[in-house]
Amino acid sequence: MARAVSTRRKAGYTIAAWIIGFAIFFPILWTIITSFKTEAEAISSPPSFLFFNWTTENYSTVLERSNYFRHFWNSVVISLGSTVLGLIIAIPAAWSMAFVPSKHTKNVLMWMLSTKMLPPVGVLIPIYLIFRDFGLLDSRIGLVIVLTLINLPIIVWMLYTYFKEIPGEILEASRMDGATLRDEIIYVLTPMAVPGIASTLLLNVILAWNEAFWTLNLTAAKAAPLTAFIASYSSPEGLFYAKLSAASTMAIAPILILGWFSQKQLVRGLTFGAVK
Amino acid sequence: MATQHSRSAARIMISPAVGLLLIWMIVPLVLTVYFSLLRYNLLMPGTERFVGFLNYKLFFNNPAFFTALINTLLLVGGVLIVTVVGGILLAILLDQPIWGQGIVRILVIAPFFVMPTVSALVWKNMFMNPVSGLFAEFSKAVGLQPFDFLTHAPLASIIGIVAWQWLPFATLILLTAIQSLDSEQMEAAEMDGASPLSRFWYITLPHLSRAVTVVILIQTIFLLSVFAEILVTTNGGPGVASTNLTYLVYARSLLNFDVGGGSAGGVVAIILANIVAVFLMRMIGKNLDA
Numbered sequence: 001m002a003r004a005v006s007t008r009r010k011a012g013y014t015i016a017a018w019i020i021g022f023a024i025f026f027p028i029l030w031t032i033i034t035s036f037k038t039e040a041e042a043i044s045s046p047p048s049f050l051f052f053n054w055t056t057e058n059y060s061t062v063l064e065r066s067n068y069f070r071h072f073w074n075s076v077v078i079s080l081g082s083t084v085l086g087l088i089i090a091i092p093a094a095w096s097m098a099f100v101p102s103k104h105t106k107n108v109l110m111w112m113l114s115t116k117m118l119p120p121v122g123v124l125i126p127i128y129l130i131f132r133d134f135g136l137l138d139s140r141i142g143l144v145i146v147l148t149l150i151n152l153p154i155i156v157w158m159l160y161t162y163f164k165e166i167p168g169e170i171l172e173a174s175r176m177d178g179a180t181l182r183d184e185i186i187y188v189l190t191p192m193a194v195p196g197i198a199s200t201l202l203l204n205v206i207l208a209w210n211e212a213f214w215t216l217n218l219t220a221a222k223a224a225p226l227t228a229f230i231a232s233y234s235s236p237e238g239l240f241y242a243k244l245s246a247a248s249t250m251a252i253a254p255i256l257i258l259g260w261f262s263q264k265q266l267v268r269g270l271t272f273g274a275v276k
Numbered sequence: 277m278a279t280q281h282s283r284s285a286a287r288i289m290i291s292p293a294v295g296l297l298l299i300w301m302i303v304p305l306v307l308t309v310y311f312s313l314l315r316y317n318l319l320m321p322g323t324e325r326f327v328g329f330l331n332y333k334l335f336f337n338n339p340a341f342f343t344a345l346i347n348t349l350l351l352v353g354g355v356l357i358v359t360v361v362g363g364i365l366l367a368i369l370l371d372q373p374i375w376g377q378g379i380v381r382i383l384v385i386a387p388f389f390v391m392p393t394v395s396a397l398v399w400k401n402m403f404m405n406p407v408s409g410l411f412a413e414f415s416k417a418v419g420l421q422p423f424d425f426l427t428h429a430p431l432a433s434i435i436g437i438v439a440w441q442w443l444p445f446a447t448l449i450l451l452t453a454i455q456s457l458d459s460e461q462m463e464a465a466e467m468d469g470a471s472p473l474s475r476f477w478y479i480t481l482p483h484l485s486r487a488v489t490v491v492i493l494i495q496t497i498f499l500l501s502v503f504a505e506i507l508v509t510t511n512g513g514p515g516v517a518s519t520n521l522t523y524l525v526y527a528r529s530l531l532n533f534d535v536g537g538g539s540a541g542g543v544v545a546i547i548l549a550n551i552v553a554v555f556l557m558r559m560i561g562k563n564l565d566a
Binding site for chain 2: 009010011013014016017018020021022024025027028030031034043045046047089090092093095096097099100102108110112113114115116117118119120121122123124125126127128129130149152153156181206209210212213216217226227228230231233234241244245248251252255256258259260263266267270271
């Protein structure tokens with residue numbers, strides 16, 4: 001039951017929450033605003049917040065001067081590719097652990113989680129050398145492989161917690177009716193599992209899109225996704241704030257929008273089902 | 277009931293995931309340990325030879341190592357304190373009746389979706405820059421000397437940036453946990469005359485303990501490996517003032533091409549992560565049973 005709260009108190013909470021929310025969001029807002037300024041206005045003192053000549057010239061400059069679309073496309077291929085590949089490997093595994101649990105299931109799950117604890121830097125050198133020898137450095141396929149393996153434990157865990165909620169009685173009923181294992185998976189489980197799979201997909205695309213250890217270390221110019229493209233702005237010459245802001249805005253906008261849709265699944269996915 | 281047939285099917289279905297993770301874990305791990313016992317420099321191919329624990333000795337004798345170790349712990353600890361304390365307070369605030377709660381939630385959660393290189397560059401240039409950053413503008417406006425954050429307080433600045441990225445995550449999880457709190461229990465306590473502070477201390481906080489554990493676990497995994505934020509803001513400097521273990525190994529191996537020395541650092545990083553992991557896995561394992 002909701003407690004009755006005086007309007008005055010509610011107004012107080014509202015003001016406090018909006019101020020804090022706005023402060024946390026401000027760096028993003030400021031980046032978006034700056035992306036519409038000229039370079040001179042971007043560093044003018046005192047800074048102008050709204051009253052300047054809004055321009056989109058930075059966006060056209062970034063698009064013209066750099067291979068923005070190539071990096072964008074790299075990000076799309078790498079994040080979607082690694083997620084889909086991960087799902088293909090993880091769905092059968094999660095299915096079997098959720099519906100045919102054995103006494104090892106919990107240990108397998110914990111072990112998978114423990115592979116996430118392996119610090120990437122601990123295996124950076126062998127991976128780098130193996131990639132060099134196989135010609136996988138600066139290739140999209142190489143990054144797809146690495147990010148698939150990196151996120152596989154999270155994908156398995158997320159799917160497992162979703163599958164676990166599908167009542168086992170339904171499977172038994174379908175089996176009584178003579179459904180084969182294949183029928184069972186295609187006609188009974190899959191329709192019930194689609195929402196969980198969709199959430200898993202969404203969250204992992206976000207994680208892979210923003211991954212910035214392997215993407216920075218294993219790519220140069222060709223296969224670099226947006227994370228690495230933006231990092232190339234770290235030592236620029238001359239005036240560049242407005243262009244940096246435009247490039248940043250374009251890099252974060254798609255995932256910001258996806259992310260807002262996924263906030264509920266995010267909690268469950270990233271906590272391995274421990275908080276719902 | 278699981279049949280013999282479905283059991284063997286289950287084993288087949290789980291094996292690709294388990295097999296791949298096993299390879300992914302063991303092959304590089306064995307190679308890292310092996311490389312760490314070699315003198316192996318990419319600039320001098322063909323001169324690899326077994327040197328025992330020399331790389332470890334050099335690594336431990338390097339003063340940069342202890343700085344990096346301390347920095348790693350400070351970075352993880354600092355961000356955890358800011359995000360957990362901030363997250364609890366923010367979650368409690370967002371749990372109150374608020375007009376436009378959905379929009380505030382969206383504003384608060386946003387930084388989590390910003391890629392690390394973007395947030396690091398935005399903070400570095402547009403906020404912390406001592407000449408044209410917003411903080412410098414603000415200092416000038418109130419008549420203070422602008423502060424050069426990344427030169428004079430590099431680690432603290434990076435902690436700030438990383439905390440900004442992770443505060444939304446902590447808040448969101450803790451808010452989800454708070455919302456599952458039984459309101460009748462709260463009302464009963466209120467009627468019995470419990471003060472807001474004691475209600476927080478004896479009801480809200482114990483209820484949140486599981487969520488806090490999870491937040492600490494997940495964040496520690498990611499925070500031990502902070503890399504991009506350091507690379508684009510300070511390059512680990514000035515000196516090694518903001519170098520963590522991850523960055524030190526990167527600098528050793530990929531900038532100085534010292535595979536042997538870098539691998540020794542990698543092994544140390546793995547051991548450190550394992551010490552943390554043992555504690556945390558025990559906690560999450562217990563929580564999963566509950």
